[in-house]
Amino acid sequence: MFIAGNWKMNGTVAEATALARALVDGLPANAPTTAVFPPAVHLAAVGEVLKGSPIFMGGQDCSGAEKGAHTGDISAAMLADIGARGVIIGHSERRTDHGETDAEIQQKVEAGLGAGLGVVLCVGETLAERESGAAQSVVREQLEGSLPKVFPGGSVVIAYEPVWAIGTGKVATVEDIASMHGMIRAWLGENQPELAQTFILYGGSVKPSNAAEIFALDEVGGALVGGASLKSDDFLGIIAAAMKP
Ligand code: PEP
Numbered sequence: 001m002f003i004a005g006n007w008k009m010n011g012t013v014a015e016a017t018a019l020a021r022a023l024v025d026g027l028p029a030n031a032p033t034t035a036v037f038p039p040a041v042h043l044a045a046v047g048e049v050l051k052g053s054p055i056f057m058g059g060q061d062c063s064g065a066e067k068g069a070h071t072g073d074i075s076a077a078m079l080a081d082i083g084a085r086g087v088i089i090g091h092s093e094r095r096t097d098h099g100e101t102d103a104e105i106q107q108k109v110e111a112g113l114g115a116g117l118g119v120v121l122c123v124g125e126t127l128a129e130r131e132s133g134a135a136q137s138v139v140r141e142q143l144e145g146s147l148p149k150v151f152p153g154g155s156v157v158i159a160y161e162p163v164w165a166i167g168t169g170k171v172a173t174v175e176d177i178a179s180m181h182g183m184i185r186a187w188l189g190e191n192q193p194e195l196a197q198t199f200i201l202y203g204g205s206v207k208p209s210n211a212a213e214i215f216a217l218d219e220v221g222g223a224l225v226g227g228a229s230l231k232s233d234d235f236l237g238i239i240a241a242a243m244k245p
Helices: 013-026 040-050 076-081 092-097 102-114 127-131 135-146 174-191 208-215 232-242
Strands: 002-006 033-037 056-059 086-089 118-123 156-160 200-203 222-225
Touching: 002 156, 002 200, 002 232, 013 033, 013 040, 013 232, 033 086, 040 056, 076 102, 086 102, 102 118, 102 135, 118 135, 127 135, 135 174, 156 174, 174 200, 174 208, 208 222, 208 232, 222 232
Parallel strands: 002 033, 002 222, 033 056, 056 086, 086 118, 118 156, 156 200, 200 222
Antiparallel strands: none
């Protein structure tokens, strides 16, 4: 299992380090792989708190370019240099707020892998796409368009996050999660054999109260957690749910 917390654009340095400290202190022995994704400007301070702990940290986005004239952007190598070991790419909020296309996301995935970062690649359909019956074809297209054509090696975890379930309190049904994860697993086996066994996370309003039934599903390898990752007790509750046999 892999449990990842996406802190999005929240908090101060003091709040971020306090949250990281609470997670370090509260993380149970034998916890699943745990990662946090603080805002870029908090990475250095959070990295200091996480030093020596099993929790690793990553960035929430990176540039597809290696370096140069890209004002405001952050390269994958810069993330690695500051102690990040992973990066979230293609989050629906990036696709919506910044109009990121699959082709741009593919460049970012390649940049992240090139810098030695583990990539969490987000895919997921909108409500209109689900209601029109296109959810699986949309996610398949995102996988096809966002993963490197020739896999360069490294680690990519897929996060299935239905857009309409992110930050809304609405959770996909277990049947919908199971069938989407099954499709993603089959697609990876056929098209990206290097990733055939990778974790496939679910994301979208995961909380301590609903995590266990989601984690019990075949092919759910953990969660990408937004809102509930900002409260240490909630995030630790989700981690505890992932440890249930
Ligand atoms: C997310 O941002 O990836 C997410 C799943 O958010 P939330 O848990 O708040 O729905």
